Amino acid sequence: MKLKVTAPLARYCGAMIVMMIVVTGAVRAEPVFSFDATPGKLSKTVVPINYSIELRPDAESLTLPGVEVIDIEVREPTARLTLNAVNTTFASVTADDSLERADVALDAAAETATFTFAQPLAAGAHRLRIEFTARINKFDRGFFFVDYPTDSGVKRLLTSKLEPADARRIFPCWDEPAFKASFKLTVVIPRHLLAVGNMPITKEESLEANLKQVAFAATPKMSTYLFVLTVGELERITAEADGVTIGVVATTGKAAQGQFALDSAVKLLAWFNDYFGVKYPLPKLDLIAVPGGFGGAMENWGGITFFESRLLFDPATNPDSARRGIFSIIAHEMAHQWFGDLVTMAWWDNLWLNEGFATWMATKAAEQFYPQWQSWLNGYGAKQFAMGLDARRTSHPIQQPIANESEAMIAFDAITYNKGQALIRMLENYLGEAAFRDGIRAYMSAHAYGNTTTADLWRALERAGHKPVTDIAASFTEQDGVPLISAETACNGDAQRLTLRQGRFVIAPARAAALPPRNWQIPVAVGPVGTAQSADVVLLHGSTEVPAGSCGEATKVNLGDIGYYRVEYGPASMAALAKALPQMSPADRVNFLADGWAMVQAGRAEPSSYLGLVENIGVDDRRPVWDQIITAFSALNRLSRDRPERPALQRYISARLRTVFDRLGWDGSGSGDDDNTLLRGSLIWTLGELGDEAIIAEAKRRFAGFLSDPQSLPGALRDSVTHVVGITADRATYDTLLTLARKSTVTNERLRYYYAAAAARDPALAHATLALTLTDEVPGTILTGLIGSVASSGEQPDLAWDFLQKNYDALFAKQGPQFRDQFIANFMTNFSDERHAAELAAFAPVQATSGGRAMVGRAQEVIAISADLKARALPAVDAWIKARK
Template identity: 70%
Template structure:
């Protein structure tokens, strides 16, 4: 049910603008980047005591979820001290002794700082010492530190434990120096039941049975690495392996699922050889395990030698997966394996340079996908990653790629689209600017120079400049050390028969409507590599735009395209004459350039630099036979408009127009012949089915219901490629009987991807009573903890019951926080509130105190408040204009 407009809480736009203006004090500038120096690295721990080696003995109790342990740490004391401070969370301490046991420490803890301090009666002299710490930590029910997963099997529910430590949760397993600059070696022993398998960073060195049907599993010592890369998984597991240049590559799964790891295993063998060659430094560990975890956390983690994956992100089952799922599996696998070099071998010194890990791994993943699977066209079809980053980067609450990070709560929220997607886009632009070979030579030098150590962005620029013989620091730093998106204003001017192109840079900004009282955003200047040239032709030559420029541009009237190939990280606004020429030549453009024109056109509308009718006229010019990437962008903009119009009078008109534009595309593709081929047409078909159903296409909804009914009688009747889309539409229109059937399908499956398909479909039900049933389900032990937040978010978004879900969150916040952990408080709640677009809910979020307890939470609240204000502005400015244009220009 859509909440009627008369019941929506609305407030003047100036109130939203005032809320957004309050965010100014929370933004911070970037610092000038210097080469790595351990002593100068930011962090909270003193650098007077350094760990060299950890020998860790753990005795996990899977029944009581406790983690007793003892560790012996070889430390280097740089100057005499009576105090040793480490990180620890929810840990109780036994004896802490140094050396031969004569000196015992007094232990004090600081829960807010997540530290424990050991104070000795006599100073520890400078030099080497051995510290022995007895402790008991906790096994968590949420996916950080060492966590428990209860998962269904044909033999009943079983339990395993696994770890997820980035950015700062090794401290939840054992006391440690839990900052990336404190690299050390780790030797782990774990006592577990004999029927279980343990997987760590390194191969098992020794396994010994002990009393009470237990065994001690000891792993070989690791190379020097940061604490967040430590891994431990224990359960009823099985492993299949293959060799890649002397390295044992394995896929580890729960019982009877190892066969589903064959695609990942084969891909990993190829990727390891490819990366060995590209980076010029061979993978240094003797084994690399890919560990499928059926719950706990939703992504993947690049633990050195033992990468953990949420099960559905790694395993491929042709009985339940669409063939196209292999694209996502390969992509996330390529990303995490790239981290074995960018992140694990060479680690950023502090979280302010997280992009050195994530931006590069994201770029390398797409590069590897293009190499092994060019048919997937990953740069083209992955365009949305850059678009999302640019949307966030155009706001007041954006941050530089190299962002100040004060503590663990800010480190946790640094894993965002600026870090990943803008970082990836910048690297692609720089590779294109330097040349592929020179760029690779620079990466090889960087890896060789900083192996087993830490680095900063400045170290990378030095390596690239040394290899390429071309200055890059000024170009790169203008994108990494300041926030914001460049805007290039491009105009053509005729001089007789000749034409000249003028380029002028500005700052592209998306601001809340009416935010005139806010201080203006500071001006920016970038050094921008610009590719400009005629449609269908080659760039005029190298243009490094630093302010403004003017270049010859062919004959008068030629259509000149800026950002040829869509490789640059900038927006383009064309003058009227050149824009008209480009629209006339639209069909002759390469698909990358057509897509770039469409995305920039929509962005200019969002920024208030273009009228909505100009964008709608462009959409009318797109051929129904155009490629998936172009239509995916159209679908995205229609979905945004539909969301903004929820509960407003413009919605029926906008929905009818959207259906009219998309239906010819779908009619061209049809429902398919029952196959599940991995091609763009199949993926576009599935997207159109979901979108048209969301937009109220009665024919598509009816056919989806018919096909689902046939599927219940004969599962082979519905191709895997359509199951998500069909089930989604059945879910949003579900009655009680259908809702119960979806839950029964989820409960009856042991395949994670299937369970998620049906649970999420049920959560999308738009009947308020069914939404309440879903929300109640999130408090039970039935759902994997991994999807609880997602289910609540689905009730609000797909189910269109945001108020119902918000009331539920507030009423049950403590219980949900206990199940979900700190990320629920600091990240999920602010993100959830962007389902609303009014000042009343913005004020509720601003007054909701739990996220305000950490600096990371406060930053997330600030970003969410700005998102709400921007959405309100778009509603007021764009929707009435679009409504009027559609009524006057019916398709």
């Protein structure tokens, strides 16, 4: 359902809405893009124009020798050039035709190399020639290797991942997004391998020793982080679309599994060409399946890399619903080919321009081509997760200052992606789809091949929509926090009026100091329950009062669940809405429940208020409604670990969810890609974790049947059934799961079995899983996931934490900086006590970078919030359950 809103002076029950705008605390957007004013570490006095790079990757020695010639523009005379390089040795650096070598000074902390010449370079054009050797890494930064199983043994693939600042690990460069240049790549590789880059191959030439030289066409101007190179035993299937060759590249024998991805990319390219008003400018676009190395995907221009299971679809091993995730991630990364690649943010403080827009566009595209998926409704949790982060004191604005690479890395979070997506959706509905699209087209046309700031986008949208976009948007992007709208009705005779007041929604421990107030300009959709298609909108900045139908009528705020804000209803409004719950649209029901649970988390409501709402939800309600309830129930269950309230809590939750499962049954009807099928899988997973004996017994029976006849277990149930079997595994079952993982060459199957084994709650088996992560057997992509699963699903967080501390050095060598700066802090949120928060703060490695220190602060706050909710909510829930009984 798409919410269509009118202008701020809208109709509501035949009356006019009067906007009360309090003109205080207005936020203004930053200036438009200026190269010289762009943040960054490198001087703007030298600018790269073109890189000609030859690389000779050696997959055995894990070295990357190279020669590059860089055409540069020197804007002011200088004898010193500083650019980025990491783990690189230099054989020679010369300028122009001189044979005199520059002195090279490396700064490992700053990740730079400084070249000092005997004579200053005059202002104007120059050419650098650099001979160097870089490294091929074990972890997914820069150029790295991936070992993967095949029927003929283990193979090795080489590929790259450079965002935000790892091109410097492949070749010396000006590795900041504002330094756009063209790239002409040549590689020397074994003849039997295929190389894929940003552009088509222009020439291949055989060399001695079974080698070949592969030359690629020069790229358009682009940022360094968009460079890509993949080398391996690969095959490619292709299609033509709007004059562009689209390919799916996979390891030998798997390309045919990319047909759904290829078909999706073909129709998406045509749709994006029309939507953006600028045609995709490269001659080819490859989607590259990497069988390990990183989770997700990377939007390299012309050569998008994907974790294999996120791109390939095999009906023999994938559930039908896997197409939803594949389509979504392809749409996200293809949207980046315009929003991010063609037009690039000037610095990482505007990262959300890339990620928020691509996340929004992926859902919009799914609604366009697969409306039956109801992607906005079923994806409600993305916004809810962002709001949970944004309600904390350690939140950050969408546009946040970024001082260095470690801070850029941690900026890839739900505030950037999901809050960004929610804001864009809210603005599109405020402006109208046509006006919003016109603004995007103007923005693309004006800034193609260049860099921008958020302010450039606001100006384009404001001109197209003729509405005050800048102040509205800036109030959401330039300050952190979640708006709280207090809403209450009052009657005057038979008429009813609704008062709306703005505040700040905060989730914090009870003794925490108050956070400063915030002011937003908020498009607020208001109307009677069930009228979202014709909702009226008031632009709220402060407080206002609007007519709200007849006395006692249920009036809903945030109709359609489009807005990014929480709503706290007064007693009269709450009572009317609770009574009208069945008449709400599914989106409004989800929104109403989510706000109710959020008020419990914030200490603004008692758990009984939320549980009372849940009691009024029918067993036949929609999947997203029950998913919201499952999310809240699962949070309570996690908090109750080792608490006396847990047995009664688990019995209550199981009984409530079993009524829903019993309606669906194990073998109910469904296409395999419908909401009932997906809800069934979620319920089996959750009930198994809660210890439901009947669910566990049936899961074990079906898994035993699967071992004899794999076709006996539908693809839609395999993840859930295997997970339940893993939780309750004994040694024999555990070994069976590992055997299945080891013999499979299908990535999604291997992950299914490894993760199920890691969920085992037997401490001896948890020890075995942790030991396994120190071997070369486990793909690096899932190593941290397995450790996290031991702590969460396996409920052995102390065991896993002890392991992490004792084996930190070995794990860091396998995982790289992200392990130190992000994973450790995130892992510690499995705890909810002060002792573990103190242990995290005292663990020296996580304090090494400013990004790492920020993550520690966020994790400590999560621990404190969990401790507060545990102490406050669990006794109240326990009392409610006992009173209900």
